[in-house]
Structures are given as C-alpha cells and as structure tokens.
Amino acid sequence: MAVLDLKTKLAILSDAAKYDASCASSGGAKRDSLGGRGVGSVDGGMGICHAYAPDGRCISLLKLLLTNFCVYDCAYCVNRVSSNTARARFAVDEVVDLTLGFYKRNYIEGLFLSSGIIRNADYTMEEMVRVARSLREVHDFRGYIHLKVIPEASPALVNQAALYADRVSINIELPKDESLARLAPEKDIAGIKKAMGAMRLGVEAGREKGRKARPPKFAPAGQSTQLIVGADEASDGAILKRSAGLYGAYHLKRVYYSAFSPIPDSTARLPLARPPLMREHRLYQADGLMRFYGFDRAEIVGEDEDLDLAIDPKLAWALKHRGDFPLDLNTAERERMLRVPGLGVRSVERMLGLRRFKALTLEDVRRLTRGVAKLKPFIVTADWSPGALTDKADLRERVTPTQMDLF
Amino acid sequence: MPTIRLASETDFAGWRDAARGLRARGVPPEAAIWTVDAADLFSPHPEGEGDHPKGGGGGSPDDAEQRGSPSTAFRGPPPPTGEEKPLFTVPREFVELADAVILHRSDERFSLLYRLLWRLGREPNLMRIVTDPDVAKARAFAKAVSLAEHKMKAFVRFRLVTGAKDAAAPDPKTYVAWFEPAHRVTEATAPFFARRFANMRFSILTPDVCAHWDMRALAFTPGADPADAPGEDSLEDYWRTYYAAIFNPARLKIGAMQKEMPKRYWRNLPEVALIPELIAKAEARTTAMVGQAPSTPSRRVVRAVQRAARDAPYDGLAPTTLEAIAAGLQMCRRCDLYKDATQGVAGEGAAHARLMFVGEQPGDQEDLAGRPFVGPAGQMFDRALAEAGVPRDQAYVTNAVKHFKHELRGKRRLHKTPATGEVTACRGWLDAERRIVRPRVIVALGATAALSVFGKPTAVAKLRGQALQLPDQAQGLVTFHPAYLLRLPDPNARAEAYGQFVEDLALAWKLAA
Numbered sequence: 055m056a057v058l059d060l061k062t063k064l065a066i067l068s069d070a071a072k073y074d075a076s077c078a079s080s081g082g083a084k085r086d087s088l089g090g091r092g093v094g095s096v097d098g099g100m101g102i103c104h105a106y107a108p109d110g111r112c113i114s115l116l117k118l119l120l121t122n123f124c125v126y127d128c129a130y131c132v133n134r135v136s137s138n139t140a141r142a143r144f145a146v147d148e149v150v151d152l153t154l155g156f157y158k159r160n161y162i163e164g165l166f167l168s169s170g171i172i173r174n175a176d177y178t179m180e181e182m183v184r185v186a187r188s189l190r191e192v193h194d195f196r197g198y199i200h201l202k203v204i205p206e207a208s209p210a211l212v213n214q215a216a217l218y219a220d221r222v223s224i225n226i227e228l229p230k231d232e233s234l235a236r237l238a239p240e241k242d243i244a245g246i247k248k249a250m251g252a253m254r255l256g257v258e259a260g261r262e263k264g265r266k267a268r269p270p271k272f273a274p275a276g277q278s279t280q281l282i283v284g285a286d287e288a289s290d291g292a293i294l295k296r297s298a299g300l301y302g303a304y305h306l307k308r309v310y311y312s313a314f315s316p317i318p319d320s321t322a323r324l325p326l327a328r329p330p331l332m333r334e335h336r337l338y339q340a341d342g343l344m345r346f347y348g349f350d351r352a353e354i355v356g357e358d359e360d361l362d363l364a365i366d367p368k369l370a371w372a373l374k375h376r377g378d379f380p381l382d383l384n385t386a387e388r389e390r391m392l393r394v395p396g397l398g399v400r401s402v403e404r405m406l407g408l409r410r411f412k413a414l415t416l417e418d419v420r421r422l423t424r425g426v427a428k429l430k431p432f433i434v435t436a437d438w439s440p441g442a443l444t445d446k447a448d449l450r451e452r453v454t455p456t457q458m459d460l461f
Numbered sequence: 462m463p464t465i466r467l468a469s470e471t472d473f474a475g476w477r478d479a480a481r482g483l484r485a486r487g488v489p490p491e492a493a494i495w496t497v498d499a500a501d502l503f504s505p506h507p508e509g510e511g512d513h514p515k516g517g518g519g520g521s522p523d524d525a526e527q528r529g530s531p532s533t534a535f536r537g538p539p540p541p542t543g544e545e546k547p548l549f550t551v552p553r554e555f556v557e558l559a560d561a562v563i564l565h566r567s568d569e570r571f572s573l574l575y576r577l578l579w580r581l582g583r584e585p586n587l588m589r590i591v592t593d594p595d596v597a598k599a600r601a602f603a604k605a606v607s608l609a610e611h612k613m614k615a616f617v618r619f620r621l622v623t624g625a626k627d628a629a630a631p632d633p634k635t636y637v638a639w640f641e642p643a644h645r646v647t648e649a650t651a652p653f654f655a656r657r658f659a660n661m662r663f664s665i666l667t668p669d670v671c672a673h674w675d676m677r678a679l680a681f682t683p684g685a686d687p688a689d690a691p692g693e694d695s696l697e698d699y700w701r702t703y704y705a706a707i708f709n710p711a712r713l714k715i716g717a718m719q720k721e722m723p724k725r726y727w728r729n730l731p732e733v734a735l736i737p738e739l740i741a742k743a744e745a746r747t748t749a750m751v752g753q754a755p756s757t758p759s760r761r762v763v764r765a766v767q768r769a770a771r772d773a774p775y776d777g778l779a780p781t782t783l784e785a786i787a788a789g790l791q792m793c794r795r796c797d798l799y800k801d802a803t804q805g806v807a808g809e810g811a812a813h814a815r816l817m818f819v820g821e822q823p824g825d826q827e828d829l830a831g832r833p834f835v836g837p838a839g840q841m842f843d844r845a846l847a848e849a850g851v852p853r854d855q856a857y858v859t860n861a862v863k864h865f866k867h868e869l870r871g872k873r874r875l876h877k878t879p880a881t882g883e884v885t886a887c888r889g890w891l892d893a894e895r896r897i898v899r900p901r902v903i904v905a906l907g908a909t910a911a912l913s914v915f916g917k918p919t920a921v922a923k924l925r926g927q928a929l930q931l932p933d934q935a936q937g938l939v940t941f942h943p944a945y946l947l948r949l950p951d952p953n954a955r956a957e958a959y960g961q962f963v964e965d966l967a968l969a970w971k972l973a974a
Binding site for chain 1: 586589590591592597611614615616617618619620621636638653654655656657658659660661694696697698699700702703704705706707708709710711712713714715716717718721722730732736739740743747750751753759762765791800801802803804826828829830831869871872873874
C-alpha cells in the first residue's frame with residue numbers, strides 16, 4: 055500500500071469520525087496550565103465551540119479515528135469491514151502532534167479519539183490509551199480528552215482510559231437489541247451494558263467524599279452514548295425508553311441522537327430513505343423534558359408511538375392536558391410552571407425571582423420569554439386571563455407556527 | 462450641565478468616582494454628560510501592567526468570586542476630598558453588572574449606568590426587577606459583553622512566529638493573533654488565555670489594546686493594526702483540511718452555523734474561506750451518496766464472515782461448573798428481566814461451601830458490579846455476619862433471581878419484587894448452583910428466596926429460627942432479608958429483628974459446622 059501523507063490521513067480519518075454527533079467539551083474538572091510544563095485548561099461549566107461547520111454543528115474537539123480499518127461489519131457504518139472506503143491509520147505521535155499543534159493555535163478544546171477495531175479490542179484500546187498517556191504524561195496536556203471506549207476491552211485498559219480522559223463514551227447506536235443483532239452483529243449489548251455499569255461505579259468512587267486518599271479523577275465529565283435514529287424501525291417511544299433506562303442505570307451525562315445520514319458506499323441492509331432532521335430535533339426536545347423538566351417518558355410518548363413532528367413535545371402534552379391550564383404564573387409552583395409550553399427553565403427561574411417583588415404582567419412575561427402569543431392560552435397573569443381560549447377546539451392550529459421550520 | 466471626561470473607554474474606576482460624586486451632589490441623570498478623553502486613548506492602565514492572571518486584573522473571572530458581601534460599599538480608591546466613609550451602598554448585582562456593561566461599545570453605557578445608580582437611591586430592589594426597561598437594557602449589554610468574551614475565547618486564532626534565538630529568549634517561539642472583539646473585552650479575557658497557554662509566549666493584537674504574555678505576567682500595549690500580525694501559519698492548511706472533512710454534506714444547516722459564528726468574525730478565521738464551496742457542493746455529494754447503488758463487499762470479506770459464524774462456540778449444554786453458570790446467565794432469556802438489567806449476577810464464594818445464603822435479587826449496585834450483596838443491604842449483611850461470627854468467604858452467597866428487576870422513577874431505578882413466574886424461570890440456575898456447591902445448610906433470606914429454595918410460599922416470620930428439611934439432604938432455614946431490616950421504620954422493631962437475624966445466621970453456621 056502506498057504511504058499516505060499526514061494531510062491525506064487527516065482527511066480520511068476525520069471524515070470517518072464525523073458521524074459521531076458528540077463534540078461537547080463541557081463538564082471536565084476545572085484546571086489550567088499555570089505551574090505545569092504544557093498547555094491546556096478546562097473551565098468546568100460551559101464548553102467552547104471554536105468553529106461551526108455548514109451543517110450547523112459545533113467544532114470543539116479534534117474528532118479523529120485512530121484508524122478506520124475495522125474488523126466489525128456494522129451496516130450503518132462507513133468503516134465496516136465490508137465497505138470499500140479508503141483506509142488509513144495514524145501513528146500515535148501523529149495524533150499527539152496534531153492535537154498539540156491545533157490546540158496551541160486555539161483551534162480546539164482538545165481531542166475526541168475513536169477507532170475502528172483492529173486485531174482485537176485490547177490492542178485497539180491500548181493504542182488509544184497510548185495517545186492519551188503521551189498527551190497527559192509526556193506533554194502535560196491539560197485540555198479536554200474524550201475517549202471512545204471499546205466495551206470488549208479488558209477492564210484494566212478501560213480503567214486507564216477513564217483516568218486520562220475527561221469523558222468516555224460507548225455508542226449503542228441502535229435503540230433495539232434485535233436491530234443491533236441484525237445490523238451490528240459483532241456488537242454485544244450485554245458487554246456494552248456491563249462496561250457502562252463498571253464506568254458508573256468508577257465515576258462514583260472517584261467522586262466519593264470523605265475518603266482519606268482521594269482517588270484520581272476518573273472521567274470527571276462522565277459518560278455519554280449515541281443512538282442512530284431512522285436506521286431501524288424503532289419508534290420514538292422505544293428510543294426514549296432506551297434513553298430513560300440508560301440515564302437511570304448508568305447516569306449518562308448525555309444521550310446523543312443522530313438522524314441516520316446517508317453514507318458513501320452504503321449496504322443493502324439499510325433503508326435508503328433518510329429520516330427528517332426534525333425527528334432528531336424532537337427527540338432532543340423530549341430528552342430535555344425528561345432530564346430538566348420532570349417529565350417521565352410515558353407522559354411524553356407511548357412505547358410504540360412517534361413524536362408529533364409538527365409541534366414540540368411539551369406543547370403536544372399540554373394540548374392533551376388542558377385541564378391543568380391556564381396556570382397562574384404569580385402563584386404556581388415551579389414544577390407546574392416548567393410544564394407550560396414555551397417556558398424554559400431559565401424563564402421560570404427569572405419569573406420566580408421577579409414575582410417576589412411585583413405581580414407578573416403580560417409585559418413581564420414578554421420580556422422574559424421568546425414571545426407570548428403561544429403562551430397566552432396557557433397562562434394567567436395580573437392583567438391577563440385566557441377565558442375560553444384554553445378549551446377552544448382549534449387551539450392546536452392557533453398555537454402551531456403557520457410555517458413549519460425547515461431543517 | 463456637568464461634563465465628565467473619563468480617562469479611557471473602559472475606565473470603570475473613573476466612572477465610579479464621578480458617578481458617586483454626582484449622586485451625592487444630587488445631579489439627576491439627564492443633567493450629566495459623559496465623554497471619553499479622546500486625546501488620551503491609551504492612558505497607563507491602573508491595573509494593567511504586570512498583571513498576573515491569578516492576581517486579579519480589571520475584570521478577570523477570579524475577581525467576581527472575591528466579592529463576598531451581599532452589598533458593596535460604593536467606595537473606590539479614596540476620592541480627592543479625602544472622605545473616609547462610604548457615601549452609600551449599592552447591591553452587589555449592580556457593581557457586577559456595571560463591571561461588564563462598561564465594556565460595551567454603546568455610547569449610552571455611562572449614562573445608562575448612572576441612571577440606574579440614581580434610581581437605586583429610591584428603588585433599592587431595582588436590580589431585581591429584571592423586566593424594568595433600564596435594567597433589561599443593562600442586562601442585555603452585559604449579556605452581549607459576556608457573549609463577546611466567549612466568542613473571543615473561541616475565535617482567536619494564533620499564528621506561530623519563530624524569531625532569532627538569543628540569550629534573552631532561549632525559546633524563540635511566539636504565537637501571535639489578530640482579533641477584532643465585538644466589545645472591549647480584550648483585557649477581561651486575556652487572563653483566560655494566560656491560564657490556558659501558561660507555558661507559551663503569545664500576543665493578542667486588537668484595534669483597542671494588545672495583550673502580551675511572557676510566561677510570567679500579562680502586559681497591555683495600545684491598539685494595533687492587522688499588518689502587525691503574521692500573515693499565515695503552516696498548520697492552517699491542516700486545520701482547513703479538518704474543517705472540510707468533518708462537515709457532513711447530508712445535513713446542511715447554514716442558518717444554525719451563522720447564528721453561532723456571526724459574519725463579523727469571519728475575516729480572521731482561516732477556515733471560513735472554504736464555506737461557499739462546501740455549501741455549493743453539498744447537495745450534489747448527498748444526491749450522489751443516496752443515488753449510489755449499495756456496494757458489494759469483496760468476496761474475501763464475505764468468506765471470512767461465514768467462517769467466523771461456523772466456528773462460533775456452541776453453547777447450550779446444562780452447566781456443570783460455576784463458571785459455566787456465570788457465563789450462561791449472560792445468555793439467559795427465560796424471562797424478560799435481562800432486557801433492562803445490566804447483567805446476570807451469579808453467586809460468589811467458596812466452591813464447596815457448607816453454608817449457602819440465597820437472597821432475593823441483585824439491586825442497583827449489584828447490577829452494575831456483577832457481584833451479589835455489595836450494595837447497602839450487602840453492607841448490613843456483612844455486619845450481621847461478622848457479629849454472628851460467620852466468615853463470608855467460607856460461605857456461598859447468591860440470589861433467587863439473577864437479574865435486577867426495577868422500575869424507573871425519574872432518574873432512579875427502584876427495586877421491584879420479582880413475580881412468581883420470574884422466580885420459577887430462574888430456579889434452574891439456583892438448582893444448578895445447589896447441585897454443584899452441595900451445601901449442608903441453605904439460608905433463604907426473605908420470602909422470595911424462601912419461595913425459590915422451598916418451592917412453595919413459606920412464612921418467614923413464623924418459620925424463622927428452626928431447621929427445615931430440604932429434599933436434597935440439605936437443611937433449610939428462613940430469615941429476614943437484610944433490605945427488610947433497612948426499611949423497618951420503627952427503631953425498636955428494627956433492633957429486635959436485627960437481633961433475631963444475627964441469631965439465625967449464628968444458628969446456620971452452627972448447623973453447617
């Protein structure tokens with residue numbers, strides 16, 4: 055095989071990495087490079103997006119595969135063994151140098167390294183750990199590192215990965231076990247779950263207080279996963295049920311949803327139609343309702359149902375529960391205010407702060423939200439009551455944007 | 462009408478001194494005119510020179526944390542009159558807000574802040590009325606400033622300059638950036654770069670002011686010109702390669718990109734030159750991908766896959782070793798509990814123990830760890846074993862049901878008692894463990910375990926404390942499940958039950974001896 059130059063490898067191995075939606079650099083342990091030998095800092099809370107691609111996605115990390123050679127044959131993946139895509143492999147030092155070079159020019163927050171499986175799980179995981187170890191120990195790099203964990207790798211290697219990384223992730227990809235067996239025959243859901251369970255125990259032990267010897271930071275930004283939407287027949291309800299289970303069992307920081315996107319060199323085992331990007335958007339909204347708004351999955355969508363593409367899931371819920379509305383924003387509890395369509399967590403917090411000093415009016419609500427037109431049927435303020443509007447038969451049409459957002 | 466001349470565009474101390482005097486003299490907001498001394502655009506910065514990033518310069522992030530009191534005495538450096546005591550106090554929110562608002566480019570900012578200060582005299586809660594037009598505008602200014610700081614952290618692009626090596630500079634590398642911030646945030650944001658690139662010499666040049674880091678301290682010099690910055694960097698080509706490759710043409714969202722990366726920043730971003738071409742070709746690339754017939758894998762690959770399937774280990778025989786049970790549990794589909802559980806949890810302990818404990822099912826922690834009795838109930842069990850003088854490592858500890866049955870309540874998994882059908886489905890595994898370990902005594906912990914061990918419902922409270930004959934030559938005992946002891950609300954009842962529990966464990970150990 056011809057020897058590839060570094061730029062060609064970079065093109066192949068970042069192109070191969072782009073189907074991973076995660077690029078977050080948030081939640082790492084706060085640190086900086088003062089007093090160290092190298093560069094890098096993590097601010098703790100919010101991550102930084104250094105650029106945006108025309109697909110609207112944030113570019114925060116240098117997202118690479120160590121190699122796109124792979125012995126697995128996952129139908130949805132452009133790097134499956136049976137694909138005829140161009141192949142490349144980075145040397146450990148090449149990834150390290152690119153990361154440091156990009157970081158010093160302020161292009162990135164850090165590295166997100168994944169890999170195809172070569173030889174076996176342990177060998178591949180070990181190569182990835184070598185990159186992270188070189189960055190951390192040889193170069194004292196204190197920026198963000200996200201490592202993809204290979205669930206079949208030995209626990210000792212996975213452990214090492216988590217000690218160097220801020221975040222680790224294992225992608226489940228397909229929401230249903232049956233489709234995983236059909237489309238990704240080498241992936242083993244039981245192994246993935248076990249690795250995620252071990253990871254949660256490690257993260258929790260790392261955070262345990264009151265221990266004499268504080269254990270080293272173990273993936274301080276936690277773990278995440280990704281589910282592909284539209285590559286199998288799983289309904290939105292089934293997808294969200296899977297997510298709710300993952301949040302509950304493994305305390306994942308995030309579940310990413312990625313609308314199945316056409317890949318070059320695809321296989322006959324996959325649907326050709328791609329799902330609307332709006333479906334992915336609605337799933338993120340529903341996921342947010344479960345994580346921040348106190349909704350249970352079953353309240354949002356039944357197990358075999360899909361979300362309404364035309365309206366957001368909170369509005370859909372409110373339209374089905376009109377008896378709970380209108381809600382008086384001057385007296386209601388926080389939990390109930392969070393269920394008003396159009397009110398976000400921050401708007402609610404601000405209203406709670408403001409109403410200690412004055413009675414909320416429609417004008418206050420207008421200044422604290424993105425617009426009152428959609429809210430009016432559901433709220434009561436000092437100077438507004440919707441009267442019969444809440445129960446009008448055509449309420450859905452009244453509060454639905456006339457033109458659907460085109461995604 | 463008084464005209465106040467401030468030393469610079471970001472002269473917060475000057476504004477504060479003047480505003481305090483004006484309010485004390487009763488000058489209403491509409492009567493004061495604020496200007497910046499144009500002749501002295503770059504007066505020496507009172508806090509700028511030699512400013513260490515952790516030392517707290519003008520508006521460094523650490524600064525805000527140091528203000529501990531809920532309200533701040535409105536007193537800067539002592540005013541010329543030499544007054545000692547503060548004239549009045551203002552809420553801390555106001556000072557924090559003013560600190561940010563002053564960096565906004567709007568000419569209105571000084572008078573807006575003075576109007577707020579003036580009104581605070583009559584309306585002490587004014588800062589909490591976030592919908593008040595003046596407060597809302599100031600907050601919008603502060604938000605714009607904070608966004609400008611954030612975008613500066615994101616969009617500064619350094620270029621490497623390698624100078625001559627000499628004694629003064631053993632490492633001649635310097636990283637230089639040209640940047641045009643939306644608001645006057647360079648001095649406020651520079652400490653972030655110093656902390657991030659502590660061991661890297663850098664300069665950030667902007668039209669307002671330039672920041673320099675020599676690996677020890679930050680220094681600021683007057684604004685510069687784009688021509689003062691280097692024109693290129695060899696790595697930018699790699700960065701553009703990355704930018705083009707990471708873009709997915711099948712999901713074009715130009716609006717989303719521009720919202721987060723406004724065009725005002727484009728001039729100084731090396732990667733954006735590619736955007737028009739990426740957008741133009743996106744649709745054609747996607748159409749080609751969708752239109753392409755599915756590819757046929759090479760025959761070499763197909764043969765390898767078939768070979769692997771043929772050679773896969775066959776696994777369906779009744780387990781004859783504990784290892785085979787542990788492996789077999791992971792494949793068990795006799796009931797639906799495997800679906801939501803992490804793994805089947807096999808028993809653990811001495812392979813030919815004389816004493817076997819059977820619990821109900823793994824809990825949250827056991828499910829994650831893959832080992833029985835390691836969670837809160839397990840810890841209570843260990844304590845009771847120790848008190849009864851039973852060494853856990855000489856016993857075999859397992860469960861009637863091997864997968865964790867639970868229901869989600871929000872983000873928590875709550876234990877759910879297994880149904881009779883699930884206990885029956887799992888009984889084969891427990892029977893196999895009993896056949897292999899062959900214990901003399903089996904202790905069923907709680908009703909579910911008793912159901913499985915004795916094969917019929919067994920009253921725990923009534924039958925505890927006595928040996929019962931089992932068909933396989935072993936003796937059986939029933940007692941409480943440790944989780945039941947944890948849940949008993951009445952402390953007296955709990956102490957009594959715990960005492961009986963320890964007695965039962967001791968009895969079991971005696972029978973097994």
